[in-house]
Amino acid sequence: MTAATATTILHHDAAHPDAFTRAEVGWAPHLPPLPEDDLTDRHYAGLVDAARAKNDYFRLLARDPEILRARTLVDKDIFYNTREGLPRAERELAATAASRRNGCVFCASVHSRFAAHHSDRVADVDRLLDEGVQAELGDRWDAVVAASVALTDTPSAFAESDIARLRAEGLDDLEIADVIHGAAFFNWANRLMLSIGRPVAPAEAD
Structure with missing residues (x-):
């Protein structure tokens, strides 16, 4: 990066999103x-x-x-x-939950669309976006969201109890690892995206 570009800050007039959305x-x-x-x-x-x-x-x-x-x-x-481990929908759910907790509207929009598409649980995904990570989505999804939120708040908040809750919902070692990877990656990705740019509101439907 040159000295000229290093000090260039871009400013944008486009509207910010006013809510979390799958748009x-x-x-x-x-x-x-x-x-x-x-x-x-x-x-x-x-x-x-x-x-x-x-x-x-x-x-x-x-x-x-x-x-x-x-x-x-x-x-x-x-x-x-996804040949082994967690189904794609729940990997996307982990990313969506981390993004919702972190306030990354852009990442939440992308991964909520994937979670809804791969699960056919559109109403539950929208509930997560609308109500936040405390939304009730069913025992298995609630366990995935809770683990993702614990990792998002701080890695030290992720405890044996989160793993036990995932196991109680039938997740094996590979599936639990996938929850951790999806949430952890998006904790990093959210912070990067929020630091170097900002979301822009979806285009209004005609």
């Missing part, structure tokens, strides 16, 4: 992303998916492409490698 929330960076025309093979290797070159967030993170690549591969393994 497509936008995101505006506080710092300049790399121009798409300036991306090199090294940057594309960091992006992993070439289509992400169209995204301001990933082009901003591409200023450190090796770290971005590591981050993206971990993300993909946590959420898409």
Whole structure:
């Protein structure tokens, strides 16, 4: 990053979201992303998916492409490698719960859409967004949310009782690990996204 770009702060007039939502929330960076025309093979290797070159967030993170690549591969393994462990819907639920607790409207919108799609439990996902992490979603989902919230508040708050509650709902070791990975990753991702940009309200429906 050059001295010129290091001191450039971007300002945006677009409206902030007024509530958590499954609608497509936008995101505006506080710092300049790399121009798409300036991306090199090294940057594309960091992006992993070439289509992400169209995204301001990933082009901003591409200023450190090796770290971005590591981050993206971990993300993909946590959420898409579902041959064993937790179903995709509950991985997304863990991410949604962490994002709701942290106040990251953008991340909550993305992962709540996935949680609703993969579970067909749209009303429960919306209840989590509307009421917060104390919403009652059924014993198994409540256990996933509670564990995710404990990790979100502070890792030391995550206790043997959270693991015991997950086991009582039938989760095995791999499934419990997936809850932890989904929540822990989004604790980090929320803080990064909230630090380097801000959410933009969804476009109004016609």
